[in-house]
Amino acid sequence: MLHTEIAIIGGGPAGMCAAIAAAGQGARVTLFDRGKRLGGQLVKQTHRFFGSEKEYAGTRGVDIAKILYDQIEKNKLIDVKTDATVLAFYNDGVITYEEGKSYKRMTSEKTIIAAGAAEKMLLFSNNDLPGVYGAGAVQTLMNEHGIVPGNNVLMVGAGNIGLIVSYQLMQAGVKVKAIIDAAPKIGGFLVHASKVRRLGVPILTSHTIKEAVGKEFVEGAVICELDEKWQPIPGADKKLDVDIICLAVGLSPQSELLRHTGCDMKYVPSLGGYVPLRDENLQTTASGVYVAGDSAEVEEASSAMVEGTIAGLSAAEALGYGRNVSDLKDSFKKDLNTLRAGAVGEKIRSGLKILNC
Amino acid sequence: MFNKTGVATKSMVEQKLPSKQRREKGPYAIFECFQEIPCNPCSTACKSNAVKAFKNINDIPEINYDNCTGCGLCVSACPGLACFIIDETYSDKEVMLKMPYEFLPLPEVASTIDALDREGNAVGKAKVLKVQDNKNLDHTNVITISVPKEIFLDVRSIGLGRG
Ligand SMILES: Cc1cc2nc3c(=O)[nH]c(=O)nc-3n(C[C@H](O)[C@H](O)[C@H](O)COP(=O)(O)OP(=O)(O)OC[C@H]3O[C@@H](n4cnc5c(N)ncnc54)[C@H](O)[C@@H]3O)c2cc1C
Ligand code: SF4
Ligand code: SF4
Numbered sequence: 001m002l003h004t005e006i007a008i009i010g011g012g013p014a015g016m017c018a019a020i021a022a023a024g025q026g027a028r029v030t031l032f033d034r035g036k037r038l039g040g041q042l043v044k045q046t047h048r049f050f051g052s053e054k055e056y057a058g059t060r061g062v063d064i065a066k067i068l069y070d071q072i073e074k075n076k077l078i079d080v081k082t083d084a085t086v087l088a089f090y091n092d093g094v095i096t097y098e099e100g101k102s103y104k105r106m107t108s109e110k111t112i113i114a115a116g117a118a119e120k121m122l123l124f125s126n127n128d129l130p131g132v133y134g135a136g137a138v139q140t141l142m143n144e145h146g147i148v149p150g151n152n153v154l155m156v157g158a159g160n161i162g163l164i165v166s167y168q169l170m171q172a173g174v175k176v177k178a179i180i181d182a183a184p185k186i187g188g189f190l191v192h193a194s195k196v197r198r199l200g201v202p203i204l205t206s207h208t209i210k211e212a213v214g215k216e217f218v219e220g221a222v223i224c225e226l227d228e229k230w231q232p233i234p235g236a237d238k239k240l241d242v243d244i245i246c247l248a249v250g251l252s253p254q255s256e257l258l259r260h261t262g263c264d265m266k267y268v269p270s271l272g273g274y275v276p277l278r279d280e281n282l283q284t285t286a287s288g289v290y291v292a293g294d295s296a297e298v299e300e301a302s303s304a305m306v307e308g309t310i311a312g313l314s315a316a317e318a319l320g321y322g323r324n325v326s327d328l329k330d331s332f333k334k335d336l337n338t339l340r341a342g343a344v345g346e347k348i349r350s351g352l353k354i355l356n357c
Numbered sequence: 358m359f360n361k362t363g364v365a366t367k368s369m370v371e372q373k374l375p376s377k378q379r380r381e382k383g384p385y386a387i388f389e390c391f392q393e394i395p396c397n398p399c400s401t402a403c404k405s406n407a408v409k410a411f412k413n414i415n416d417i418p419e420i421n422y423d424n425c426t427g428c429g430l431c432v433s434a435c436p437g438l439a440c441f442i443i444d445e446t447y448s449d450k451e452v453m454l455k456m457p458y459e460f461l462p463l464p465e466v467a468s469t470i471d472a473l474d475r476e477g478n479a480v481g482k483a484k485v486l487k488v489q490d491n492k493n494l495d496h497t498n499v500i501t502i503s504v505p506k507e508i509f510l511d512v513r514s515i516g517l518g519r520g
Contacts, residue, residue, distance in 0.1 A: 048436035048497065050396040052414050058398035058434055060495070171460060185360045190392045191437025193363025198514040200477025205361050302395065342393040342415025 004030040004079070006315050007095055007108035009086045009257060012040020013301045014293025014308035015114035016068040021312030022112075023077035025322035029312075030106065031078055032097060034085035038072065039065035040116055041294075042301060044139040046171075047164055050189070051302030054335065061301065062143075086115075089260040089289075110288045110315040113258055114308060117251035117272060117294035122156065125211040131218025135165045135248035148172050150244035154221045155179040156209050157248035160188035165248060166196050177240050180207040180223055182230060189344070210237065212245055221245050251298045258295065261286040270351035272298030277355060280333065281314035282307060290315055299348055306336045364475045365389055370510055375422035384427025384444035384453070388418050389513075390437055402434030429455050433497040443509060452509035453486065458500045463488050464517055471516035472504050481508045483515055 006022050008015045011033030019031045037043065045061025056064045072078050084099040095106045119134040121127070133149060135157070141147045153174055155166045158181035166176045179196065184206050186193045193203060206226045213220035225236040252273035255265065263284035264277045276284040276291050283290050290311040293304035310332050317325040340348050359365060373387050374380065386407070388399065393415040400408040400418060407425035408418050431440040432455055442455035464470050464485045472483035487501035504512050 048398075048495075050394060050436055052395070052397055053401050057396060058402070058436055186363055189394050189437065190360060190363055191390055191394070191439045194365065194389065194475065195438050197363040198473060198475050198477055200473070200516075203363055300395075338414050339395045341413050342395055344392075344394055345415070 001094070002104070002106040004028060004106060004108045005319055006030070006110045006112065006312075007106065008032065008112045008114060008312075009095075010040065010114035010116055010293070010295065011035070011038035011080070011082070012114060012116050012293060012304065013042055013064070013068065014116075014295070014304040014311075015040070015112070016065075016072060017305040017308030018112045018114060018290075018292055018312035018315075019078050020068065020071050020075070021309040022316040022321075023075045023312075025313065025316035025325065027077065027316040027319055027321050029078045030081060030108070031072070032081050032084045032086050034083070036083055038069055038080065038082065041136075044136070044143045045164075045301075046143050046168060049301060051300065051339065052335070055302035055305050055339075057302070064301070086257060089257050091262060109319060110290065111261075112290040112292060112308075112311045112315060113261075113295055114292045114304075114311075115254040115257060115295045117253050117298050119247070120250045120252055122209070122247050122249050124209050126214070127212060129212045129214055129218050130216070131214065131243055132212055132245045133247065135161050135246055138244070138246050139165055139168065142168060142172050148174055149246075150242075151175060152177050152242040153244040153246055154209070154223070154240050154242045155246050155248060157181060157250070158183075158186045158188055158193070158203055158205065159248060159250065160192060161251075162246075162248035163188040163192040163196055165246065166201060167192070167199075169246075170196070170199055170201070174244075176201045177242050178202045178204055178223070180204045180209065182206065182208045182226060184228075208232070209245065213239065218243050218245055251294065253295045253298060255295070258284065258289075258291065261289045263289060266355055268297075268351045268354050270347045271355065275355060281329070282311040283314065288315075288318070297348060297351060300339070303336060303339050303348075306332050306339065310336070359391065365391065367510065375420070375425075379422045380443075380445050383446050384442050385422060385425050386420060386427060386429075386431055387441050387443055388420060388431075388435075388439055389441065390418055390435075390439040393417055394437075396436065398434045398436060399431045399440060402430050404428070404430060429499060432457050432499050433494040438497070441513065445506075445509070447503060450506055451484075451503040452506050453501060453503050454483075454509060454512060455499055455501045456513065456515070457497050458515065459497055462517070463490060463498060464500060464515060470502075472502070472508060472512040473514035473516050474508075474511040475513050477514065477516075479516060480511050481505055483512065
């Protein structure tokens with residue numbers, strides 16, 4: 001059976017940084033991704049990122065993926081397996097995966113799970129009509145394959161993803177009829193909101209979608225206003241002529257593989273759903289299994305990169321690699337805390353507090 | 358209210374303006390960034406030390422207007438597209454504005470286009486003075502326009518459609 005020192009599952013920003021950090025200390029790493037290329041969410045992000053300069057703030061997501069990929073490609077200690085979906089993690093430490101069309105097995109001494117998150121669905125009538133998309137699918141079509149999904153869009157969700165994908169749709173020449181959100185406030189960064197507002201797109205808070213209209217495909221959407229108790233206000237329905245309904249209503253950590261490891265998990269809504277308990281080195285309660293990025297808590301690429309680095313350094317250190325690793329780790333732990341220090345970090349801070357109780 | 362609309366009110370904007378004396382001196386930057394978010398490229402992009410050093414990456418940027426030259430480096434560096442340059446000394450009747458623009462086609466120099474406010478409403482006409490789209494801007498191009506003095510605090514976007 002194949003063997004590696006550190007298996008990293010997921011080649012998004014968290015997994016890529018984990019690989020670079022661990023190999024940087026001398027450990028042999030295998031990096032799995034089910035996609036055809038590394039990058040995770042980054043390859044769909046054509047906008048400039050926030051964060052600090054150390055995490056490439058101001059650089060577009062797709063360019064950050066390139067910067068990280070160049071470092072990985074040069075490093076002989078990192079074995080990249082793309083088009084390789086990890087299927088299971090057995091309690092004897094065997095990882096099974098499908099590479100291309102073949103089924104394979106591997107053992108590892110340490111494992112880092114950085115599988116990202118999955119989009120949430122929303123319940124409303126006709127939500128299975130063609131033309132109802134998740135924001136991730138719209139981005140993949142548009143930004144990776146150059147295909148415009150439709151002509152007129154209703155965006156459901158005014159978090160960062162809803163706001164940014166709306167902006168990207170407009171850049172592709174698609175009209176965004178409205179962005180709605182059930183919450184009374186805009187959840188995303190207000191600079192992103194201002195960006196789409198000045199292009200004339202209305203943002204309707206305290207609004208939700210009731211129904212997708214159409215027989216074969218989406219021909220419209222019925223939205224309605226909600227009162228302070230989040231109940232529909234009678235008679236406040238509006239019909240919008242749209243051919244795309246795009247859902248950007250949140251993500252939940254991809255937890256299946258974590259469950260296979262038998263680590264302790266807890267349901268923490270502000271972190272996105274079920275998340276694993278972990279120590280400050282990001283090791284879960286399953287010995288030798290680490291977690292990083294959106295799989296640990298739904299947050300940002302900037303924090304995912306820092307977490308990946310901490311997990312990679314910790315796994316390498318546990319194998320006896322590296323010098324002064326603890327100083328290095330401390331500086332990244334500090335970075336992570338500063339990223340989370342502000343008002344918008346409150347959600348993550350409170351979630352992590354609940355997790356540690 | 359702002360966190361419901363995403364549209365900054367006049368008084369929020371006025372609070373961000375430098376002193377009257379500074380405004381009469383020439384071009385200056387205005388940062389329409391009102392929320393603590395983990396972001397700092399404006400402070401690292403400014404070569405004139407006009408953006409006060411961040412203690413915390415979540416700080417709201419503060420400008421030292423004695424140092425701001427109105428050079429515009431921050432305009433394309435800000436991922437929030439929240440930095441604009443204003444020159445109230447441009448002419449008697451008009452104010453010059455520099456704004457980030459990430460759409461194609463780019464406006465043509467010397468053309469007249471719609472001047473849009475923070476809600477995308479056309480509030481007047483703008484003359485295109487300059488279009489910068491060099492590589493260093495990394496696709497956040499910078500458009501320089503002139504608008505009537507009465508509307509310079511409202512105009513934050515341009516529309517080519519009906520121009
Ligand atoms: C529209 C949008 C805008 C965003 N804007 C910003 C921003 O401005 N700034 C910012 O910091 N962040 C931003 N983010 C968030 C950021 O993209 C994510 O937080 C970040 O990508 C999380 O990184 P990750 O490595 O944990 O997960 P991902 O990037 O999701 O990567 C996970 C990878 O794991 C792979 N994978 C999953 N399961 C398996 C398996 N079983 N086997 C093999 N491979 C597997 C997936 O294919 C994927 O490549 C944005 C996100 C979106 C959607
Ligand atoms: S205009 Fe130039 S000097 Fe003024 S804040 Fe922006 S980058 Fe700094
Ligand atoms: S770069 Fe822009 S969005 Fe970021 S803090 Fe500075 S002004 Fe605000």
